[in-house]
Amino acid sequence: MRASLIALLLALPAVPALALPPPCSGGQVYVDRNGNATRDAGEPGLPGIKVSNGIDIAVSDAQGEYNLPYADGRTLFIIKPAGYDLVVLPDGLPARWRNLQYHAGPVLKYGGIPQRQPDCTHFGLRPQAAAKHDELDVLLFADSQTSSAQDVDYYWRDIVQPLVGKHGAALGLTLGDVTNDDLSLYPQILRTTMSLQVPWLFIPGNHDLDFDAAGDEDSLRTFRHHLGPDTFAWEEEAVTFIGLDDVIYQPGKTPAYFGGLREDQFAFLQAYLPTVRKDRLLVIGVHIPFFEAGPRGFRAADRERLFALLEGFPHVLLLSGHTHTQRHWHHDATTGWHGIRPLHEYNVGAACGAYWSGVKDAQGIPDTMMADGTPNGYARLRVLAGGDYALSWQAARAEDDTGIGLHAPRVLRKGAYPAWGVYANVYMGDARTRVEYRVDGGEWKPMKRVEQPDPRLLVENMRDDLADRLRGYDRSPEAEPSPHLWRGALPTDLADGDHTVDVRAFDAWLGERTASTRYRLQSP
Structure with a gap:
């Protein structure tokens, strides 16, 4: 009886295993007229829009379609063009990226990048109000560096809340160390920051790493899941922003990290920079300063290589954080810059000042003055037409701030x-x-x-x-x-x-x- 059953089963036709569709890293860029983040009937495709995976750049065709090589674990992002706004997600962030994770990624303490269906990625854009085209006001934060829910509360009451409904900025940028090693605080930090109701871009710092990652290539998976790509570009009429992760993580070694850039980032820059207009300001944002020396400083060879790519641009501003002090640095041949004029780097002071330390005031917020005597706070960047700009520092909650x-x-x-x-x-x-x-x-x-x-x-x-x-x-x-x-x-x-x-x-x-x-x- 048993032999007969086996023979019967062997005689049945083979049933093919159900297969998932092949992974996709292409999609469409379209005009999202109703802002619902879905391409509806009558919403046309947008040609000529750049999309990247952090290495390669694709340009959408006449129907708004684009295609890029698939790479599991990478982040796909649109380079927002001047004259358009991105659809805003429920968490307040602009819908500018999607992580590709067809197979399960490495298991990390703070979650990393979840596995997802391999469907294609579409990006919706909306025409921008003409009033935004001439100038741009930007909020610059560095090192909010929260270690606890208490620190997030300080960040809210000291930095963010006084700005809500009053700042007038059109864009925000955080220059790394969003939190202080506890990546579970990202949702709280995000909710707090996005109460400013302005598109916000995040650059990672050395305290934003998955320290249990096996190598540098996986060390920002949790950051990318919550806050976006670690390499990106964003275009406005008066300025182009490029954000770069410049923390090279080397687990098990001393030092555990140093400043520098990866080969994939140079590939992106070499593909993207030739497309960038030179009649407007180009801003490069990182965490570890380009002038930082020592074992954890910025690798000189990478700095010189980057500066060589920037020499053809007459209007460049470098922004960095990390030091919990504030200074202006003017690069010249001694640091590898060979342009006609010195290259200006503004090392932005910390929102958390000296890590939320010091005596508390009547509101229960620490004094947290930085080691160079600068009060904690944030900076403002005003971009003008023709490549000009103005910078200022605002001490936290200082109504009559003389600077x-x-x-x-x-x-x-x-x-x-x-x-x-x-x-x-x-x-x-x-x-x-x-x-x-x-x-x-x-x-x-x-x-x-x-x-x-x-x-x-x-x-x-x-x-x-x-x-x-x-x-x-x-x-x-x-x-x-x-x-x-x-x-x-x-x-x-x-x-x-x-x-x-x-x-x-x-x-x-x-x-x-x-x-x-x-x-x-x-x-x-």
């Missing part, structure tokens, strides 16, 4: 040798900035730029040292020499009593900025 932090002694002996001075920390200053001071409305005199710690932060360091219990969850950072600090000697040959000190700094973009303080002379 200058002053320190002077409260009292000096009348007639003493004038060995004590007023210090001015000009947060957006550099070696080219002119800073002057006067006493009691007298003659303006130049202040001397000094590379030393900000005395205001030294006072906090001393208070922390002398305290017999913690003054905050974490104490303020140890003060380090500031690249934007000036000093002027205070006269002691004036009358007894109070004297007013005025300081003015000539900002490259905002013009004259002023601040005032007082000191007192006392006879012994």
